[in-house]
Amino acid sequence: MNKWLPLAAAIALEVTGTLSLRAALDHPAWYVLVAVGYIGAFFSLSMGLRAGLGIGVAYGIWAACGVALTAVLAAVIFSEALTVLMGAGIGLVIAGVLCVELGSQHAEQGDHA
Numbered sequence: 298m299n300k301w302l303p304l305a306a307a308i309a310l311e312v313t314g315t316l317s318l319r320a321a322l323d324h325p326a327w328y329v330l331v332a333v334g335y336i337g338a339f340f341s342l343s344m345g346l347r348a349g350l351g352i353g354v355a356y357g358i359w360a361a362c363g364v365a366l367t368a369v370l371a372a373v374i375f376s377e378a379l380t381v382l383m384g385a386g387i388g389l390v391i392a393g394v395l396c397v398e399l400g401s402q403h404a405e406q407g408d409h410a
Contacts, residue, residue, distance in 0.1 A: 300348035304355055307341035308362045310334045315367050319375055354401045361394040 314334020321327035345355050365387045372379035 300345055300350045303341045303345035303348060304350060304358060307338045307345060308359055308366070310341060311338035311359065311363050312366045312370065314338060315363070316370055316374065319371065351401055354398050357394040357397045361390045364390055 311334060314331050314337075317327045317330040317334055321331055342355060342359060346352060368377075368379055368383060368387060371377040
């Protein structure tokens, strides 16, 4: 579980940075949080990699969760569109990441056999 905590932090920080980028369009002071969010996200992602996450799995989960959370939160916070088709696309992204994760676990098990 130790390697997953930095990845969760990276996702939260990246989503925070991205949503802050949208907020900064109206209030430039938000750019500080944009920088902190993105720098923190890359630092946290590197800590997850150092803890043993594979880059393909980590980046896939990071990207998929980032897309899904950003789309949902942008709809809630900024009243941006979130259509059924967009929801289906988010579901496909998540399914793809699950396939990468399951394939990675299968490959690791094969290496130890």
